[in-house]
Amino acid sequence: MIAKISTGSCVTGMVNYNHSKISQTKNEEQKGIILGTNNINSEELNAIVNAISNANSRNNNVSKPNIHISLSFHKDDILDNETIYKIAEDYMKDLEYSEQPYAVYRHFDKEHPHVHIVSSQINHLGKKINDSHVKRRSYKITRQLEEKYQITKAVDKNEIFDKKDLSKAINEHLEEGKHSLSAIMKRILTDVLEKKPTEEKQFDSLLQEFQLIRTIVCDEKGKQKGHYFDLRPIEYIEGQIEYLKESHKIQGSELDPNYGFINIQNTLFNNKVEKEKLLRNMMGRVYFVINPILKNAELSLKPEKLSDLITQLKRKGIELEVKRSQTGENPNSIYGLRFKDIREGHIYTASDLRIKTKDFLGTIDDDMKNLSSKGISDLLSEKNEEKNAISFPKNEEHTYENHLNVFDNLLSIFSSSTPTNEESKLPVKRRKKRPGI
DSSP states (O other), X not given: XXXXXXXXXXXXXXXXXXXXXXXXXXXXXXXXXXXXXXXXXXXXXHHHHHHHHHHXXXXXXXXXXXXXXXXXXXXXXXXXXXXXXXXXXXXXXXXXXXXXXXXXXXXXXXXXXXXXXXXXXXXXXXXBOOOTTHXXXXXXXHHHHHXXXXXXXXXXXXXXXXXXXXXXXXXXXXXXXOSOHHHHHHHHHHHHHHTOOXXXXXXXXXXXXXXXXXXXXXXXXXXXXXXXXXXXXXXXXXXXXXXXXXXXOEEHHHHOGGGSHHHHHHHHHHHHHXXXXXXXXXXXXXXXXXXXXXXXXXXXXXXXXXXXXXXXXXXXXXXXEXXXXXXXXXXXXXXEEEEEETTTOOEEETTTTTBOHHHHHTTEEOTTTTOOHHHHHHHHXXXXXXXXXXXXXXXXXXXXXXXXXXXXXXXXXXXOSOOOHHHHTOOOOOOOOOOOO
């Protein structure tokens, strides 16, 4: 049993995708049925859309309030409608959605039994249901339900791969034909989309890290209309060999509706909008940490250790990724920095944050350069214990202006390019004049 969870904002599109399959023409096989609803007074399309929309309207601060869950079972599992609906009910209860409005659909467009569940993440109090470690919790729930209902375990059929096993599964599939190709592709796409790419080029580059190639399909007029995915050997990716074996390409929409061409385009666009929206807050948090370091450098004080910088950023909800050279005159030296917003998942380069990497690195003592992976882990664990690291509070105000202007004489470290129209519109706090007496 495999659970796939996705979120979105278009209620009508989410519900209509599932509801459209229950309609049946005279000469057409039935593609789906609705098994039941929870806290919805009818199984009609409009009733389901309205119930979920009403729940979403209780909190307008959540950009993607919809939740769409698919539960897929092994093709050898014989499950009647009553049993499969009970499994869905138990799953939603254990995921803390038993009081939510939701509808359960069973589709017959695949070889294996599967259901789709559509609902809202906003509860009756207007609060978003806890989604902390939701995939981990979902995985645990599916294992428990496999035991309860004596259905095929996904791990026994190699349908789910841990991150450390994914590379091995890719090689074994290409060399020996082992494992499910669609399961491997789904796992790759899940991992790549978790990195929240914002451009097609970035998306394709991340896919190729897992040896997955995406090919765009165009119509007769040259307009892009779809895409498919294909798994290839690493030598092919690097251009060393010509791959002569038969291709087993799979269309994105066949893997999952969320991986269809239009949905991927929408995901990349939404990621870009969200990343730009969060940029100013991210800059404020980063500058809050690095401005004192730059001030110390100006005063010729002892440079900050890299391990301390990583720990301080972690306390502000930022994970620092250090890029090191593998060859050259100075191997293992730092050549790049990337800043990950731990809460939101977006990754920003130094240039995104208007930081000149080379100048900034001159103010840092690289105390991790010659350490092994275990040595780095032990050092950072020790630093975290010393600092008693805390999470970044949601309501703490960190803005671009608060910290960028702390040290005017340090701005030479940052880009001196002319501000964009958006930057020129940043609000400036002014002291209000007292009214005359």
